[in-house]
Amino acid sequence: MTIRVADEAGIAAAAAHLKRGEVVAFPTETVYGLGADATQDSAVDKVFAMKGRPNFNPLIVHVANPDWLAGFTQPDERVDVLTRAFWPGPLTLVLSQQPRSPISTQVSPNLDTIAVRQPDHPVAAALLDAVKRPIAAPSANLSGHVSPTTAGHVEADFGAALDITLDGGPCRAGLESTVLDLTADTARILRLGVISASEIESLIGSVEDHWEQSGATLSPGQLHKHYAPSLPIRLNSAAARDGEAFLTFGHAKGATFNLSPTANLTEAAASLYRALRQLDDPSQYTGLAVAPIPDEGIGRAINDRLRRAARGR
Ligand code: TXA
Ligand code: MG
Numbered sequence: 001m002t003i004r005v006a007d008e009a010g011i012a013a014a015a016a017h018l019k020r021g022e023v024v025a026f027p028t029e030t031v032y033g034l035g036a037d038a039t040q041d042s043a044v045d046k047v048f049a050m051k052g053r054p055n056f057n058p059l060i061v062h063v064a065n066p067d068w069l070a071g072f073t074q075p076d077e078r079v080d081v082l083t084r085a086f087w088p089g090p091l092t093l094v095l096s097q098q099p100r101s102p103i104s105t106q107v108s109p110n111l112d113t114i115a116v117r118q119p120d121h122p123v124a125a126a127l128l129d130a131v132k133r134p135i136a137a138p139s140a141n142l143s144g145h146v147s148p149t150t151a152g153h154v155e156a157d158f159g160a161a162l163d164i165t166l167d168g169g170p171c172r173a174g175l176e177s178t179v180l181d182l183t184a185d186t187a188r189i190l191r192l193g194v195i196s197a198s199e200i201e202s203l204i205g206s207v208e209d210h211w212e213q214s215g216a217t218l219s220p221g222q223l224h225k226h227y228a229p230s231l232p233i234r235l236n237s238a239a240a241r242d243g244e245a246f247l248t249f250g251h252a253k254g255a256t257f258n259l260s261p262t263a264n265l266t267e268a269a270a271s272l273y274r275a276l277r278q279l280d281d282p283s284q285y286t287g288l289a290v291a292p293i294p295d296e297g298i299g300r301a302i303n304d305r306l307r308r309a310a311r312g313r
Contacts, residue, residue, distance in 0.1 A: 027168030
């Protein structure tokens with residue numbers, strides 16, 4: 001059994017395991033992360049190997065507070081403004097790395113940048129405090145699969161291959177963090193998430209969208225098959241066809257799974273990945289029809305993930 005209660009003993013065991021260079025899954029407010037000590041090359045290598053992740057797709061480094069950045073990123077006024085407003089929380093910043101950074105070069109191979117965030121979850125915070133080192137962690141799913149929002153989802157992807165998964169219950173937000181690149185004069189959104197472009201713009205001025213680019217991409221992970229269940233997906237469907245499961249939003253007839261009967265986008269985001277995992281059952285359904293979801297606020301991030309899931313097959 002890899003799932004452990006995230007009490008004091010569970011967190012101490014997970015911290016010891018990380019310090020030994022082993023891999024541990026832990027909850028954040030967005031999705032579960034597959035963590036390794038970001039300063040140990042071989043530990044970081046294990047994360048890539050376990051996920052089956054191509055090593056040109058860099059990892060996010062999690063920190064206990066913004067002060068930790070002084071040890072490995074270049075100072076930037078915008079970082080102070082944004083971390084004060086949004087950390088702990090679902091905003092990842094891509095920054096220039098200091099030449100003598102202690103972070104393993106395996107975290108962002110062939111790049112002089114590093115992605116960082118302070119997660120807003122008591123278990124993640126306690127783990128970082130106990131380890132006292134930055135934790136590199138992608139989402140705790142097999143590469144290309146739907147991200148995990150419960151410890152059971154992590155277990156389903158990794159089983160016995162993973163020694164410890166700290167159980168922090170279902171993730172509150174349920175969608176990955178917004179990724180914002182601050183390495184150029186104009187900030188660029190590399191991945192849509194819970195925190196919107198307009199919230200960021202109100203603090204640091206205009207922000208460019210780079211999340212839907214098809215050709216060369218700044219965030220290598222974005223090109224890939226992602227968030228993908230095994231069944232074919234039809235988006236913006238008014239109704240399901242014979243044999244299809246129907247994923248709906250708001251008032252809808254014939255729902256197999258309703259993301260939010262009250263048409264609340266935050267609630268829909270929190271249940272999206274649970275729904276995709278639950279409905280992805282070829283023994284029951286031939287495909288997945290998805291009702292239209294309003295393309296506003298966090299609905300933009302939901303639609304982004306759904307498009308990638310549909311395209312990924
Ligand atoms: O909410 C989240 O961000 C979760 C939790 C566990 O923190 N983590 C997560 O990690 O979603 P992952 O590895 O699944 O996604 C990281 C994204 C990828 O799209 C990757 O390409 C991008 O961040 N990224 C990481 N480092 C980067 C860098 N140095 N430059 C550009 N993009 C980077
Ligand atoms: Mg991921």
